[in-house]
Amino acid sequence: MSNAKEIRGQIKSIKNTQQITKAMETVAASKMRRARENMESGKPYADNILRVIGHLSQASNETTHPFFVKREQVKKVGYIVISSDRGLCGGLNINVFKKLLADFKVKKSQDKEIVASVFGRKGTMFLNRVGTTILSADEDYGDNPSLDELIGGIHTMIDAFKLGDVDEVHLVGNRFVNSMTQEPYIMQLLPATLVKNDHAVPDYTWDFVYEPSAYEILEHLAIRYVESLVRQAVAENIACEMSARMIAMKNATDNAGDLIGELQLKYNKARQAAITQELSEIVAGADAV
Numbered sequence: 001m002s003n004a005k006e007i008r009g010q011i012k013s014i015k016n017t018q019q020i021t022k023a024m025e026t027v028a029a030s031k032m033r034r035a036r037e038n039m040e041s042g043k044p045y046a047d048n049i050l051r052v053i054g055h056l057s058q059a060s061n062e063t064t065h066p067f068f069v070k071r072e073q074v075k076k077v078g079y080i081v082i083s084s085d086r087g088l089c090g091g092l093n094i095n096v097f098k099k100l101l102a103d104f105k106v107k108k109s110q111d112k113e114i115v116a117s118v119f120g121r122k123g124t125m126f127l128n129r130v131g132t133t134i135l136s137a138d139e140d141y142g143d144n145p146s147l148d149e150l151i152g153g154i155h156t157m158i159d160a161f162k163l164g165d166v167d168e169v170h171l172v173g174n175r176f177v178n179s180m181t182q183e184p185y186i187m188q189l190l191p192a193t194l195v196k197n198d199h200a201v202p203d204y205t206w207d208f209v210y211e212p213s214a215y216e217i218l219e220h221l222a223i224r225y226v227e228s229l230v231r232q233a234v235a236e237n238i239a240c241e242m243s244a245r246m247i248a249m250k251n252a253t254d255n256a257g258d259l260i261g262e263l264q265l266k267y268n269k270a271r272q273a274a275i276t277q278e279l280s281e282i283v284a285g286a287d288a289v
Helices: 002-056 092-109 121-129 147-162 214-288
Strands: 076-082 113-119 131-138 168-178 181-190
Touching: 002 214, 076 092, 076 121, 076 147, 076 214, 092 113, 092 121, 092 168, 092 181, 092 214, 113 121, 113 147, 121 131, 121 168, 131 147, 147 168, 147 214, 168 214
Parallel strands: 076 113, 076 168, 113 131
Antiparallel strands: 168 181
16 A cells, blocks of 8 residues: 555645746736736837937937947947846747747857846856857846836947947847747847838938027937837836746646646555455455355
């Protein structure tokens, strides 16, 4: 009966784990809804800033900003990498890191130096393992960080670009498609691209007088635009994290249920075998008497 006792202990242990994964699934689902609301609320802000920048860029020929000018030679590339602080979210971080590693190989084959600013403990651990220079690392920023909590890591890369220490800046994170699908992406953040006739840059010009100058306004808006894009990317990555964790915990709960079913069958067989053995011993004893 000792074998049946061990199986019963395994079943109890798995049931306790199943309760934990079920609770984590419920918490992740609740947080995902709030994270999606935060993600959706930030999109119009960045779109409207880009529209204003597009209008200012067409105001006169003197309003070109360095953030929108491609450099002739690209020797050093900066990455703003957005990951999660915690695990148990499936392959969310792994998929981003695979895509990032492939991009690293391309840049290194072109003899370009790589530096990074990281958001999330998992990203810091990965970049340390691959030997990438980290300019800044922000961790433990919670499920709904304010811009003030992210501003340090963002401006580290902005300042490096303005000083010429970095010639390109790329944003790396996860794009929220739906609650079942998250896609890793790498997009060029700086220098940014303004395309005419995309409802952001008009195909006509005018001569307005700006106070302060159009360039000063564009300077502030360009920085706010980069800040808003990174803030939006962090919010979207949090929504992806919660969604991936909800799916991972649901799968863990289902797998625990399947394992409990298999162990229950083994327990019944072991218990039946023990009862049969006891009956055989009783019958053998009676025959001996």
